Amino acid sequence: MKWGSRFARSQRMPIVNGILIFVIVIVVLQLWLLTATMNAYLGGDFTIVVPAALVSLLCLALNVGLLWYLYRL
Amino acid sequence: MNQGEIGLQETVNGEATQPGDRQHGKPTRWRRDFPIDWPEDDYISRRELVKFVVLTSGAFVAGQGWIALKSWMEAPRNAWPVAAVATVEELPVGGAKTFHYPEGSPPRLLVRTGPETFVAYDQQCTHLLCPVIPAVERGQLHCPCHNGWFDLETGRPLAGPPNRPLTRILLQVREGTVYATGVEDAAA
Numbered sequence: 001m002k003w004g005s006r007f008a009r010s011q012r013m014p015i016v017n018g019i020l021i022f023v024i025v026i027v028v029l030q031l032w033l034l035t036a037t038m039n040a041y042l043g044g045d046f047t048i049v050v051p052a053a054l055v056s057l058l059c060l061a062l063n064v065g066l067l068w069y070l071y072r073l
Numbered sequence: 074m075n076q077g078e079i080g081l082q083e084t085v086n087g088e089a090t091q092p093g094d095r096q097h098g099k100p101t102r103w104r105r106d107f108p109i110d111w112p113e114d115d116y117i118s119r120r121e122l123v124k125f126v127v128l129t130s131g132a133f134v135a136g137q138g139w140i141a142l143k144s145w146m147e148a149p150r151n152a153w154p155v156a157a158v159a160t161v162e163e164l165p166v167g168g169a170k171t172f173h174y175p176e177g178s179p180p181r182l183l184v185r186t187g188p189e190t191f192v193a194y195d196q197q198c199t200h201l202l203c204p205v206i207p208a209v210e211r212g213q214l215h216c217p218c219h220n221g222w223f224d225l226e227t228g229r230p231l232a233g234p235p236n237r238p239l240t241r242i243l244l245q246v247r248e249g250t251v252y253a254t255g256v257e258d259a260a261a
Binding site: 043050 | 119120122123124126127129130131133134136137138140141143144147148199237240
């Protein structure tokens, strides 16, 4: 077992894979959000621009948190 | 310099194999020139992949921020100008006229819906920017490109592909002249 790690290597692998899949799903969500926002913006609807940016920022914060957890694992 | 010095003299049963990379406890010349093997060079750990995906996530946030910045810069801050766009006599009931308000804007459409009532909207359909045509007898605006319909009184989409209302131009009628006084927020 790695020094300081709470998990054995065999236990860490599913966690790492799970985090990887979760992060990818969030990024796909962000991609969808970006295209929807661009569509609304080009259509003259500015109302969803700021909320969409905040949600995207939240997704990034979640991703960074997961990455941080991954490096501490 | 002979081959032994650069580590190229390795054979097993007469076939060439990877040459030895150390000689007398020191890396051979080729190993110093090529310190990383292909498998090691191609290897990307899951952690590195997650890091790359998170960077992509950051790029998306930057894109969202760019759109927010652009929309903030484009948002009108000053009061709209007041501009005369037509006289009451100029348009019969059911008549229409295009104009630009403010100057340099996309074309707007002024429609006289009754003896005392006028409405004005963006002439561009909110679907794919085709010009809309008034159908006053039906109380609607028609986009012939994809058969979209809008309510003449409110600008709301009624049928067809458009799903956003037409941007409304605020009007005032004073002393026989129709003035444009502002542009209503499309999402309002």
